[in-house]
Amino acid sequence: MDNTKTWFSEWFNTTYYHILYKNRNNEEAQRFIKNLVSFLKLPKENTILDLACGKGRHSIFLNSLGYNVIGADLSKNSIDYANKFGNSKLKFIVQDMRKPFNIKVNAVFNMFTSFGYFDDDNDDIQVLKNIETMIETDGVAVVDYMNVNKVIKNLVKSETIARDHLNFNIKRHLTNGFITKDIDLTDKGEEFHFQERVKAIDLDKFTSYCEHANLKINHIFGDYNLSEFNSDTSDRLILILSK
Missing domain, CATH: 2.60.40 (Immunoglobulin-like)
Known part of the structure; x- marks a missing residue:
């Protein structure tokens, strides 16, 4: 296996990946989503793309709140599982996030450090360019990343x-x-x-990426309670982006 290029397509598609991370805190994730949609004031008629959705835990919860949701992930195994929960307002697709999406959405959520997989910075920038193309003029994007400094x-x-x-x-x-x-x-x-x-992308590097993708960083948070970001002590680097 060529780990430098294909680790994500192989590892994410195994049952072992899901076993290792089976203890992820769904209550924390749901609280984060509630905080986000409240802060962003997203109307219930909005359509949200959950980019790199995995088995769909964020997508399913967003849908339960009343949103139209599209979940996209490279792992066919994950999408096959997520499709069990699909309905008229919840769809899942297999898609490499570097490839163009022929859709328009009100918001894109990229959750739980589902970014920074690629050797070439241009691939990461391309993901952000795809996000910029997908969101409506008044749309928003959320990138939830680890705080690499901590x-x-x-x-x-x-x-x-x-x-x-x-x-x-x-x-x-x-x-x-x-x-x-x-x-x-x-x-x-x-x-x-x-x-x-996963690439050690700090705030300065994200800022550069966003400039290349014509995205503005409007807000920066440091945890799932949307507290102020501190580069030394915060657990997360959460970016709220717009055109």
Whole structure:
């Protein structure tokens, strides 16, 4: 496997990815979404694109609040699962976020550090250009990213996480501008190795990206309660963007 190019298409499409992250806090995610839609004052007739939606947990909740939602993800396995929850106001599609979307929406949500996967900065900028093209003139976009300054400062270099019957042996390191997670496990006597690589994009670099994509940063928050961003102490870097 060529980890530098295809790690995301392989890892995200495995059952092991979903097992490792099965304990994600849905209550926290739903509180964040409620805070967002309240702050943004999004009317219920709006259409929201959940970009890199995974198995659709954010999409499904947004739909339950009354919004028209499109969830898009590269992983066919994730979209197949998400489609079980589809309805007339909730659709899911398999789509590489670097490719153009022939749709117009009122808002794009890119949640839970679902960005910064690509070696070439131009690919990340292209994602933002696609967002700029998709949103209506008065539309908004939300990018929810990790605060790389805090993550790097507190990087846990090695740990083992037990999920179900599996032990995920994880090593983390900062290499060539990427926060990399090497994941090793053994299942039924077979050894597996996967990798996550997410670019260490700080606020300055995001600002440059957005300028190239003709997007304005209107608000910056540091956590899911929409508190003020602090580059040293905040858990998240949450950007509210517009044309």
